[in-house]
Amino acid sequence: MDKNMKVLVVDDFSTMRRIVKNLLRDLGFTNIQEADDGSTALPMLKEGEFDFVVTDWNMPGMQGIDLLKAIRADASLSHIPVLLITAEAKKEQIVMAAQAGVNGYIVKPFTAATLKAKLDKIFERLG
């Protein structure tokens, strides 16, 4: 896990973006950018050479699940690992996300320890 990797944090609430950014910084990640919706995130990703995406689900323009699907459908982006951090907690939704190719699913409210554990697991699996 290269902590210099370029991370995109996507959430429509700026306070949540700030929290996630702080936690990532605490874990040693320094190269973090933000987007406030799936619809603003996607062009950034297409342009940007990002290595990792952390996203919310419920956003007004483009939902996180749709952003995930768009990433997986785009040959230049499909390799990027995606972590969902969301209040959406229905079992059907979790399965939906897994089938769409999400690398990790964290339900809110969450702890710093959980974030670290999931990140470690994601990058361990990617090898």
Add this chain to the structure above:
Amino acid sequence: MSKDNGLHVSLEQAKMLVEYIETGQQDKADDLIAEIQNPINTELFAEIGKLTRQLHDSLNNFQVDARLSDLANADIPDAKERLNYVITRTEEAANKTMDAVESIFPVVDNIQAQIKAVNPLWDKLMNNDLDVTEFKVLCKDIGALLKTTERDTSHMHALMTDVLMAQDFQDLTGQVIRKVIELVREVEDSLINMLTVFGISSDEAKNVAKPKVGDNLVEGPIVNAKERDDVVADQDDVDDLLSSLGF
């Protein structure tokens, strides 16, 4: 008028018909013919007339309830404003708190770094392995550490107080939300009343109502997880679900 509502024309009706025509009362003759052909209509019209009057009266009584108009035109827009206020206040409080916290991190990190820097010489001292020059350096470093820590902990104390004070949003937003709950209760009562006026049982509706759901089943944070069997309770449940499916 004849009271005979049978489907066959009676002699009495036929005689009346002739009388009307002979006396030039064409309208009455036409009415009688119509009635003979459709006796049922009279009763039906009477029933419809009765229902129409009832509906008219109900609607009139309804409009008299000015609360509905107030609710729609003043109270609900007011409630939306109040809820927006809650969003604003909570966002401010969150940012104020995070500002304080972000200020504290480097201070704490700095103290930690200074202690780490002092440790090697301190250990040597404890092992009786320190020469005089090193001892003087150690004293100076510890002196600096004490001064910095004194200043920084006092600074942190002030920041912690900021964090404490930033929690005042809960009281204000709590009061505002209570008012909105009160409003929602009033709207609920009015709606139930409306259903009753039109003869619809609100009990029927309860069985059909399901949580409102958007695209991809989005629902936002679940507030009554215990009463539902379609949601996970915590992160462990999520992990169990995913691993049980081979993810």
